């Protein structure tokens with residue numbers, strides 16, 4: 204299923220083409236990206252060819268505002284909803300921006316987990332919204348703290364933004380009972396929930412609970428999906444699922460009236476993958492790749508720190524009390540980027556490097572804590 208990989212292509216992985224390039228000698232555990240060799244170049248080339256041959260010039264027109272029906276039908280079938288509930292977006296970032304524009308006014312508050320996807324928060328604050336962190340524990344956001352925050356903000360809460368499955372940055376999965384408790388609090392106060400479900404297809408062990416949106420019957424919850432983490436971020440393709448009224452409101456935004464569907468031709472290409480079973484085969488392959496990477500990292504991380512082995516997604520959250528010294532050959536994402544909490548933490552992404560490099564990075568990180576312990 205894998206291709207030769209973009210490193211073998213003529214105009215390859217370089218500054219000015221891609222968002223970030225790490226020096227070859229550094230093992231970068233910072234960004235939540237896929238390793239270049241995991242990006243399915245040949246699969247996408249085939250999918251675009253098929254879409255262009257099947258739809259011809261219609262693939263190159265402005266797409267239906269809400270998104271091309273073949274894509275929406277395939278996405279809806281997988282999610283157990285109707286096409287009317289699906290809106291194609293240019294990924295989760297775009298969807299979050301759209302919701303922050305259509306369902307919030309300047310100075311409104313968005314409630315987020317104590318640790319939350321930092322760039323998602325940036326989209327909200329760049330739009331003039333305030334974010335307020337709500338306490339969380341190993342099972343996710345605390346429902347009582349959510350209640351207290353809603354009451355404290357007295358009608359200024361536009362929505363709650365949650366990432367309950369393979370959470371960025373902590374990797375946790377919110378259990379079903381906690382999901383229901385959070386939904387109950389939000390519904391009692393009439394507060395919209397925005398569920399960022401970027402990693403839910405990437406389970407490495409076992410099964411995940413139903414999405415919060417499914418538990419709520421897609422009422423009062425907007426669920427955000429993306430192919431950035433499961434196929435390739437360069438597609439800029441995702442979709443949101445909500446009740447049909449909410450979708451209708453969002454689709455009236457000038458962005459769709461003016462430009463039609465986000466990434467129309469890409470959505471038709473991805474629709475062929477969803478329909479043919481290629482997406483599911485690709486997911487099975489990708490999960491195996493990620494599992495090998497997670498296990499290589501976890502198997503080599505021993506030291507005076509704590510972590511829970513993530514059951515899916517891209518991230519491992521390493522907590523420690525001692526002052527850490529990260530070795531020069533490894534870079535990590537500082538936990539403080541995502542929020543404040545007791546103790547210190549770093550986020551390690553196991554998506555961007557090979558199992559061998561991750562094993563070596565794990566050993567280097569494990570070794571790096573020893574000097575600081577010896578000093579005490």
Ligand SMILES: Cc1ncc(COP(=O)(O)O)c(C=O)c1O
Pocket residue numbers: 235293294295296297320323366371399401428429430431436440441
């Ligand atoms: C939780 C979460 N949401 C959204 C995104 C971005 O998604 P997209 O590429 O679809 O905009 C990321 C990427 O890091 C993420 O971790």
